[in-house]
Amino acid sequence: MRGSLLMAVSMASFSVNDAIAKFLTAQLHFSEVMMLRGLFASVMIGALALHQGAMRPLRVALTWPVSLRISGEIGGSALFLVAVSHLPLANVTAIIQSLPLVMTCGAVLILGEPVGWRRWLAIAAGFIGVLIIVRPGADGFSQFTLVALLSVGFYTMRDLVTKRIPAEIPTLFLTFLTIVAVTLAGAAFTVIHGDWTMPSWQLLGLIALAALLTLIGFQYLILALRVGEVSSVAPMRYSQMLYAMLLGYLVFGDVPDIAMVVGASIIVLSGVYTFHRERVRNRPLAADTTTTPADSVGQPRSACPHRASRR
Numbered sequence: 001m002r003g004s005l006l007m008a009v010s011m012a013s014f015s016v017n018d019a020i021a022k023f024l025t026a027q028l029h030f031s032e033v034m035m036l037r038g039l040f041a042s043v044m045i046g047a048l049a050l051h052q053g054a055m056r057p058l059r060v061a062l063t064w065p066v067s068l069r070i071s072g073e074i075g076g077s078a079l080f081l082v083a084v085s086h087l088p089l090a091n092v093t094a095i096i097q098s099l100p101l102v103m104t105c106g107a108v109l110i111l112g113e114p115v116g117w118r119r120w121l122a123i124a125a126g127f128i129g130v131l132i133i134v135r136p137g138a139d140g141f142s143q144f145t146l147v148a149l150l151s152v153g154f155y156t157m158r159d160l161v162t163k164r165i166p167a168e169i170p171t172l173f174l175t176f177l178t179i180v181a182v183t184l185a186g187a188a189f190t191v192i193h194g195d196w197t198m199p200s201w202q203l204l205g206l207i208a209l210a211a212l213l214t215l216i217g218f219q220y221l222i223l224a225l226r227v228g229e230v231s232s233v234a235p236m237r238y239s240q241m242l243y244a245m246l247l248g249y250l251v252f253g254d255v256p257d258i259a260m261v262v263g264a265s266i267i268v269l270s271g272v273y274t275f276h277r278e279r280v281r282n283r284p285l286a287a288d289t290t291t292t293p294a295d296s297v298g299q300p301r302s303a304c305p306h307r308a309s310r311r
Contacts, residue, residue, distance in 0.1 A: 006224035007236035013217035015243035018089060019251055020210040025085035028197050031189030033207070034081060036199065038183030040211035045176045048215075054170035061177050065164040069174070070181040072158030077182055078189065079151035086144040088254040093244035094133050094264040095148040097237075100271050101126040102156045110160055119277045122270040129266030132259050175218065235275050238268045 024033045049055050060066055084092045101123045107113040115123075134145045165174065190196060199207070224233050241264055248254035256264075 003224045003227040003233040004236045006220050006227060007233045008239050010217045010220035010224060011237055011240040012243050013213045013220065015093070015240050015247060017210045017213040017217065018084060018093065018244065019247040020206050020213070021081060022084045022089055022252065024203065024206060024210070025081055027203060028199060029190065029193055029195060030078065030081040030085055031186050031193055032197065032199070033186075034077060035183055035186030035190055036204070036207045037211050037214075038179055038186055040208045041179045041214055042176070042183055044211060044215050045172070045179055049170075049172045049176045052170075052172060054172040055176075056169065056173050058177075060169055060173070061181070063166075065161050066169070066174065066177065068161040069158050069165065070178050072154045072156075072161065073178045074182055074185045075154035076151045076158060078185070079147050079154065083144050083148035083151060087142060087148065088256070088260075089248040089252065090241070090244045090254060090256050090264070091133060091145070091260055092148050093240060094260065094267060095130060095145065096152060096155070097241060097264070097267050097271065098126055098130050099152055099155055099159075100234075100274060101267075102152055103159055104274060106156050106160045116277065119274050122273045122277065126267050126270035126274075129263040129270065132263030132266065135259060171222075235272045238271060241268060 021033060021037070024037075028036075061070065080092070080096070083095075104115060104119065104123055108115050130149070134149070224236075227233075245256055248256070
């Protein structure tokens with residue numbers, strides 16, 4: 001229960017951050033938002049990393065898995081900001097919620113992880129839900145839904161390559177490197193765009209709040225995965241859909257249509273079922289690794305790690 005509550009708070013923090021980002025992109029170019037929010041977040045996370053002794057040499061960023069992860073974060077963040085500036089918050093959030101399904105496909109194709117037919121059916125249903133939201137060829141189709149889908153591809157690359165990063169690199173330092181790189185990318189995009197708008201103190205306050213909420217979201221996410229069983233708390237990540245719908249309605253006046261509600265519901269149900277099948281598949285493995293044979297003279301067997309799903 002505690003892990004589920006922590007996950008719900010984490011998703012609420014991310015949702016408010018996304019709503020602030022959508023509001024800011026109506027006032028500033030997305031690259032400015034990317035740069036300024038990253039600047040505030042870099043200071044906060046850098047201070048935390050220094051406090052916890054997690055800093056490492058910057059040459060770590062030159063290793064191929066870290067570089068690919070950073071590239072995935074840059075592409076995903078930029079495309080997400082572009083999409084959310086033109087689409088309702090709930091629609092973009094629903095498309096992003098397909099990330100665990102795409103991750104499962106990537107784990108099969110790239111990492112060679114086994115997936116049974118039940119989870120393949122759940123994944124297929126989830127992609128049908130995405131198509132219902134995207135509505136290709138329909139009157140309500142927007143090309144920015146393709147931008148949101150492309151951001152999912154970058155986020156998938158980010159998460160898959162994270163498995164290849166050496167365990168001795170602290171997570172906090174990896175987060176710091178990623179945020180700094182996103183900030184520099186936002187600055188480069190701003191220079192290329194060439195249309196700088198000086199933000200007001202109110203906008204700077206919102207940007208700082210968004211950076212703080214990002215930090216809170218990640219910290220509570222880590223706590224949730226540490227306190228509770230991954231397969232139990234991970235489905236709570238879909239509470240972000242409810243937050244996005246509520247914020248979209250209260251802040252921007254967006255009323256979800258039937259297609260969006262149906263598509264999002266299919267994505268959520270298929271994702272929850274996928275997590276359930278993951279839990280069922282891991283249950284015999286966990287039982288096997290925690291059982292010691294009578295003739296093993298008390299020698300413990302190593303526990304089998306569970307695959308965690310991140311935002």
